[in-house]
Amino acid sequence: MSSAISIGQATILGIVEGITEFLPVSSTGHLKITEGLMGIPVDDTSVVGFTAVIQVGAIAAVLMYFFKDIVRIVSAWGRGLAHREQRHHHDYTFAWWVICATIPIVIVGLAAKPFIEGPLASLWVVAGSLLVGSGVMWVADQMGRHKRGEDDTGFKDAMLVGCSQILALLFPGFSRSGATMSTALILDLDRVAATRLSFFLGIPALTGAGLYELKDAVGAGVGAAPLVVGTAVSFVVAYASIAWLLKFVAKHSFNAFVIYRIAIGLLLFGLLGTGVLTA
Numbered sequence: 001m002s003s004a005i006s007i008g009q010a011t012i013l014g015i016v017e018g019i020t021e022f023l024p025v026s027s028t029g030h031l032k033i034t035e036g037l038m039g040i041p042v043d044d045t046s047v048v049g050f051t052a053v054i055q056v057g058a059i060a061a062v063l064m065y066f067f068k069d070i071v072r073i074v075s076a077w078g079r080g081l082a083h084r085e086q087r088h089h090h091d092y093t094f095a096w097w098v099i100c101a102t103i104p105i106v107i108v109g110l111a112a113k114p115f116i117e118g119p120l121a122s123l124w125v126v127a128g129s130l131l132v133g134s135g136v137m138w139v140a141d142q143m144g145r146h147k148r149g150e151d152d153t154g155f156k157d158a159m160l161v162g163c164s165q166i167l168a169l170l171f172p173g174f175s176r177s178g179a180t181m182s183t184a185l186i187l188d189l190d191r192v193a194a195t196r197l198s199f200f201l202g203i204p205a206l207t208g209a210g211l212y213e214l215k216d217a218v219g220a221g222v223g224a225a226p227l228v229v230g231t232a233v234s235f236v237v238a239y240a241s242i243a244w245l246l247k248f249v250a251k252h253s254f255n256a257f258v259i260y261r262i263a264i265g266l267l268l269f270g271l272l273g274t275g276v277l278t279a
Contacts, residue, residue, distance in 0.1 A: 004046045009038055010226035011233055014054055018237025021058040021206075022199065022245060024137060024178035024257050025264070029126040032172060033268060036123060036277045046222045048117050053227055056210035057234035062199055065242050070203075090151065094200075097155050101162025102204045108166050109209065120170060123272055129173030130265030134258045137182045141254045144185035150193040157187050162201050173265070176202060181254070191249040199242070 005013070016034050020027040031051050040047055063070060076091030086092060109116070119125075164183040168176035177198050184194030271277040 004044065004222050005040065005050055005226045005230075007226050007229050009040065010050075010054075010230035012038070013051070014057065014230040014233025015237050017051070017054050017230070017234040018058055018061070018239075019241050021055060021234070021238055022062070022177050022202070022242055024175050024181050024254065025261055026126070026130060026133070026168070026173045026175035026178065027055075027058075028168070029130055029173035029175070029264070029268075032121070032123055032126050033264075033277070045117065048121065050222045050227065050230065052209045052212070054210075054230040054234045055206045057231035058238035059203055059207050059210070060231075060235050061238035061242060062203055065239060066199065069200075073200075093155070094153075094158075097153075097158035098162075098200055098204065100155075101158045101201055102208075104163045105165045105169060105205050106208065109169055112170060116169060121172065123268060123277060125171060126173035127265050127268040127272065129171040130175075130261050130268065132171075133167075133174040133178050133182075134261040134265065137178050137254055137261070138258045140182035140185040141258075145188045146185070146190040148187070148189045148193065150189075150196055153189065153193070153197060157184070157189070157197070158201070160187065161197055165201065165205055175261075176205075178257070178261075185254075191254070192246065195246060195249050 013031060013034060016030050017027055020030045028051070035041075035047060035051075073091045073095050076086070076089050077095035079086040080089065080092035080095075112120075161180045161183045164179040165176050167179045168174045180198040180201060181191075181194045184197050185191070189197065268277070
């Protein structure tokens with residue numbers, strides 16, 4: 001049986017995933033648009049699994065880019081578990097916050113899986129979510145006072161930002177990064193702190209999704225070679241994307257992303273309305 005996705009298509013999808021996974025423009029939305037333009041059925045089980053698996057490449061890029069931070073946080077967590085006197089350390093509590101903030105999206109992801117992979121996978125949903133998410137992001141960037149840094153985050157911040165990932169899970173096109181960054185901005189975190197928090201909260205959620213979907217991706221018709229190629233490409237491209245994004249948000253607002261999302265959303269509505277793409 002031939003693979004549902006060719007190596008060439010996997011390369012293109014890996015590039016799209018790597019560029020868009022951590023930018024607040026919706027990687028899922030861009031992947032679905034790209035799949036539609038290439039004639040790949042966006043709601044096919046193996047395709048949904050493939051897109052989840054190649055996210056692991058992007059997550060690997062985050063792990064490498066923030067390796068020192070992750071080692072510091074995990075080490076503090078381990079020391080805190082072993083020694084009560086170490087539990088006052090911010091890194092120890094931050095590790096628990098990430099764990100707790102991941103639980104809601106896991107519960108919703110498992111409970112709503114049939115809808116996520118079915119009717120909610122429609123490109124009409126993606127187009128609408130791109131536009132609605134743009135409005136949310138613009139409002140958040142305007143109303144946020146950008147006065148709190150990463151060391152000022154607390155349990156409430158982590159839980160609210162973590163729960164906001166559910167919006168992107170249910171409405172592909174809303175953007176996980178966009179939802180988490182917008183929520184962090186509303187909570188008055190500065191743009192760099194909001195972006196870094198989005199990265200850290202995305203690690204367990206996206207890694208878990210990729211591993212969970214692996215059996216569906218391989219078993220339903222996607223060959224090992226396209227999976228390896230797509231994941232490797234997404235890793236390389238995502239690493240460069242992360243470095244660029246952190247430099248960008250240090251000096252710029254999110255307005256460029258808002259304008260881009262609106263343009264893509266309107267374009268997608270046009271392609272669907274004219275029949276160039278099917279939902």
